[in-house]
Amino acid sequence: MPAEHTVKAFTEDLDKIERSLLEMGGLVEAQIARAVTAVAQRDSESAARIIEQDSEIDRYEQDVQEQVERLFALRQPVAQDLRMTISAIQIAGYLERAGDLAASMARRSIVLCETREVPGLYALPKLGDASHTMLKDALDAYRDRNIDQAKSIRHRDRELDDMYVALCRELLTHMLEDPHRITPGVHLLFVAKNLERIADHATNIAELVDYVTTGTRASEDRPRGRGFLMEGAPSPDDPT
Secondary structure (H helix, E strand, O other): OHHHHHHHHHHHHHHHHHHHHHHHHHHHHHHHHHHHHHHHHOOHHHHHHHHHHHHHHHHHHHHHHHHHHHHHHHHOOOHHHHHHHHHHHHHHHHHHHHHHHHHHHHHHHHHHOOOOOOOOHHHHHHHHHHHHHHHHHHHHHHHHOOHHHHHHHHHHHHHHHHHHHHHHHHHHHHHHHOHHHHHHHHHHHHHHHHHHHHHHHHHHHHHHHHHHHHOOOOOOOOOOOOOOOOOOOOOOOOOO
16 A cells, blocks of 8 residues: 555656646747737737746746656656656756747837837748747647657758748848838847747757657757857847
């Protein structure tokens, strides 16, 4: 009976960590969707709420870290359970960074609200929807331990990179045509870069699905940091 009780408590601890991660992921998903809408609709009130709620994501990350530390101290997980707990810390980190990027987009949207003309704004929701959907699907793949779905996200990351490059080219064209478009164009370039980075974090989460399930690490052959803000260089808004 004591052994059964220990196993049950261990399983409950693992389940609690996973629930916290998925709740955190749901909040980050919502923040990203709201941030894209705030930029597209130039909604400063919504942007302010996004910025305020970013601290809740930080609390979730801290909570996951504390749960994992407690699990290591009391349960000493091994094999797949060990991989799950290690991955939980990594996923929480990716989600926290994605949340920071959403808050950064919200801050830029407040600046854009004061701009008379924002070139290329119509194309942003498509990139935002693709990035948001990738994160949602990555978390679903993690929840379901769906390796095939996780692998498909890796391929979609390349497609999103192409969308990002196309948007950057359009924005740069607008900026070259009219100097008054440079300031809003630069802000949109960084918003687009943030969405590209969120998709990278989604891909990182998807790659952990295979690791948690089989113990196999994904190869490092996918392109990173592609685009116009210097090849391989992070956006100034990226907390990594």
